[in-house]
Amino acid sequence: MMAxxxxxxxxxxxxxxxxxxxxxxxxxxxxxxxxxxxxxxxLDDGVYQITKGQDTTGIAQKNFSKAYKALGDYDINKLxxxxxxxxxxxxNKDDLMDLVWExxxxxxxxKPSIIMVNREQLSDVMAEQEVTLSx
Amino acid sequence: MVNEGPYQHQSxxxxxxxxxxxxxxxxxIFRIFFYHDGVNNGTRLSVPPADxxxxxxxxxxxxxxxxxxxxxxxxxxxxRGLMDENESKRQGLDADNIIDGFRISxxxxxxxxxxxxxxxxxxxx
Amino acid sequence: MAMLHIVNKSPFEKTSFGSCLNxxxxxxxxxxxxxxxxxxxxxxxxxxxxxxxxxxKKVYVLGGDLAARGIDKSRMIDGIEVVDYAGFVxxxxxxxxxxxxx
Numbered sequence: 001m002m003a004x005x006x007x008x009x010x011x012x013x014x015x016x017x018x019x020x021x022x023x024x025x026x027x028x029x030x031x032x033x034x035x036x037x038x039x040x041x042x043l044d045d046g047v048y049q050i051t052k053g054q055d056t057t058g059i060a061q062k063n064f065s066k067a068y069k070a071l072g073d074y075d076i077n078k079l080x081x082x083x084x085x086x087x088x089x090x091x092n093k094d095d096l097m098d099l100v101w102e103x104x105x106x107x108x109x110x111k112p113s114i115i116m117v118n119r120e121q122l123s124d125v126m127a128e129q130e131v132t133l134s135x
Numbered sequence: 136m137v138n139e140g141p142y143q144h145q146s147x148x149x150x151x152x153x154x155x156x157x158x159x160x161x162x163x164i165f166r167i168f169f170y171h172d173g174v175n176n177g178t179r180l181s182v183p184p185a186d187x188x189x190x191x192x193x194x195x196x197x198x199x200x201x202x203x204x205x206x207x208x209x210x211x212x213x214x215r216g217l218m219d220e221n222e223s224k225r226q227g228l229d230a231d232n233i234i235d236g237f238r239i240s241x242x243x244x245x246x247x248x249x250x251x252x253x254x255x256x257x258x259x260x
Numbered sequence: 261m262a263m264l265h266i267v268n269k270s271p272f273e274k275t276s277f278g279s280c281l282n283x284x285x286x287x288x289x290x291x292x293x294x295x296x297x298x299x300x301x302x303x304x305x306x307x308x309x310x311x312x313x314x315x316x317k318k319v320y321v322l323g324g325d326l327a328a329r330g331i332d333k334s335r336m337i338d339g340i341e342v343v344d345y346a347g348f349v350x351x352x353x354x355x356x357x358x359x360x361x362x
Binding site for chain 1: 275283288357358360
């Protein structure tokens with residue numbers, strides 16, 4: 001039996017311009033199989049990874065934004081989004097995809113996976129982690 | 136974890152220097168996982184100019200000397216054309232190019248390594 | 261738990277260094293490697309930010325990276341400590357966790 005650690009995947013880069021966002025998401029999905037306490041942080045340009053209305057038909061790349069919606073099915077339901085990063089970019093919470101998970105303990109009630117935090121709150125969450133992976 | 140390929144970015148050099156210092160102090164390296172363009176640290180077909188460092192060979196030599204587990208991510212490797220003999224055959228390709236001391240495996244190796252190690256350090260861009 | 265924050269980007273080019281300073285907690289350590297080492301110099305547009313981080317955090321720079329970029333130790337902001345790779349290893353040992361600001 002492996003130990004359980006607090007894993008945080010830190011996303012600070014926009015999707016498509018580089019492969020970091022896509023390949024980070026691939027690790028996140030794999031991590032679900034290891035029964036760890038997984039959370040994700042979206043700050044700086046990382047917030048663009050979960051904006052709604054992504055359309056990649058003009059750039060010949062696969063639109064992988066829908067894969068974030070599957071995270072809830074893997075019990076990955078702590079997606080911390082930094083408020084300041086959104087506002088600095090002229091965005092707000094309504095620009096993000098509606099990401100949810102179903103709570104088994106409450107008759108599969110749908111709950112939001114996105115947790116809005118300010119910079120200080122995100123720093124607190126980061127400080128609690130045991131493994132921080134950034135890409 | 137090493138996320139960048141050699142020569143383009145300093146992160147491979149930094150990771151190599153760091154790994155040497157870790158070993159010199161008597162610590163154990165459970166695993167080094169190469170992801171993204173970092174998989175290019177594992178090609179044996181690199182021929183740098185004679186007066187330049189040979190990063191891939193240095194990893195390979197370090198691996199032999201200290202029995203290191205150097206793992207190249209299979210998903211990233213397939214995209215970038217890094218193949219060991221088995222994978223090359225499986226894909227019906229005519230060549231393989233992985234250097235001694237590296238092996239190809241899945242992303243689970245990164246998670247497992249982070250669970251088993253006391254510290255995880257990321258080198259990248 | 262104290263964290264070692266590893267930064268490798270010049271503060272004059274990317275926002276990573278600034279973001280690191282915005283999220284590091286009192287008692288944490290910050291290590292500048294690669295291009296981030298240029299942030300160690302005095303009298304830059306970034307030095308005030310780094311100087312205020314020094315009030316409750318420790319700041320280190322990898323000496324080899326600093327020298328490679330032609331910056332003499334005498335030009336550094338007071339309070340920054342120069343380490344070698346062995347010192348880098350010690351920092352990862354002495355802090356419970358690490359985070360790289362790529």
